[in-house]
Amino acid sequence: MLQRMNIPKNIFNKIYNLFWLHFKHVVYGKKLRIEGRILLQGRGKIEIGENVTIYSHYAINPIGGDRTVFQVMNGAALKIGNHVAMSHAIISAHNTVIIEDEVMLGAGCKIFDTDFHSLDYEERVHGQDQDVNTAPVIIKKGAFIGTQAMILKGVIIGEKSIVGAGAVVTKNIPDGEVWAGNPARCIKKFRDVGRQN
Numbered sequence: 208m209l210q211r212m213n214i215p216k217n218i219f220n221k222i223y224n225l226f227w228l229h230f231k232h233v234v235y236g237k238k239l240r241i242e243g244r245i246l247l248q249g250r251g252k253i254e255i256g257e258n259v260t261i262y263s264h265y266a267i268n269p270i271g272g273d274r275t276v277f278q279v280m281n282g283a284a285l286k287i288g289n290h291v292a293m294s295h296a297i298i299s300a301h302n303t304v305i306i307e308d309e310v311m312l313g314a315g316c317k318i319f320d321t322d323f324h325s326l327d328y329e330e331r332v333h334g335q336d337q338d339v340n341t342a343p344v345i346i347k348k349g350a351f352i353g354t355q356a357m358i359l360k361g362v363i364i365g366e367k368s369i370v371g372a373g374a375v376v377t378k379n380i381p382d383g384e385v386w387a388g389n390p391a392r393c394i395k396k397f398r399d400v401g402r403q404n
């Protein structure tokens with residue numbers, strides 16, 4: 208009962224989400240389901256496929272995080288495939304983020320294709336902070352990202368691969384592997400964890 212009371216009324220959420228999806232010119236497919244209120248920032252291009260489920264309220268999935276945020280800056284792109292599900296994911300695209308079909312993003316995970324700030328002290332502190340490293344992030348088909356994991360710029364997560372809870376991923380993960388820890392390392396390959404097809 209308490210959980211139900213915490214969830215803002217559905218109809219207002221629908222109106223809110225539809226307004227922002229259209230205001231931000233988001234292209235989306237059939238059966239987009241958003242529970243709670245999504246936060247869309249920036250003027251970049253967002254494409255969402257079919258049968259995508261987005262949880263965006265802590266009471267809907269209390270494991271971690273609060274709202275799902277798509278921050279897609281001017282000139283950047285976020286592309287989400289079909290049958291993708293996510294809870295309270297924070298995705299920041301200053302370049303390109305691609306999430307392929309059948310990907311699951313665990314509660315409160317973060318995907319950043321940028322360092323946000325220059326690594327050069329003068330530029331960062333006394334300059335315009337313009338010289339910022341960015342590189343595309345690709346999460347391939349069927350991958351599963353654990354809760355509170357962080358995927359950093361330039362990383363490709365392989366098909367059906369799994370990222371453990373709380374991992375910080377700084378390097379590419381090949382197809383069919385389980386990576387965990389900070390920095391994330393391979394802890395298993397699919398032949399070790401049973402049936403994967």
Ligand SMILES: CC(C)(COP(=O)(O)OP(=O)(O)OC[C@H]1O[C@@H](n2cnc3c(N)ncnc32)[C@H](O)[C@@H]1OP(=O)(O)O)[C@@H](O)C(=O)NCCC(=O)NCCS
Nearest residue numbers: 270313314352353354369370371372373385387388394400
């Ligand atoms: C990564 C994961 C899938 C591995 O599960 P598993 O195959 O059962 O792994 P095991 O428990 O056999 O652990 C294997 C090794 O990896 C380590 N490990 C497992 N998960 C880890 C994690 N998240 N971070 C760091 N190390 C981890 C274990 O300590 C163990 O180390 P050891 O060999 O030195 O003893 C699981 O631990 C995990 O993080 N699941 C994510 C759950 C989640 O976030 N769901 C989404 C909710 S919205």
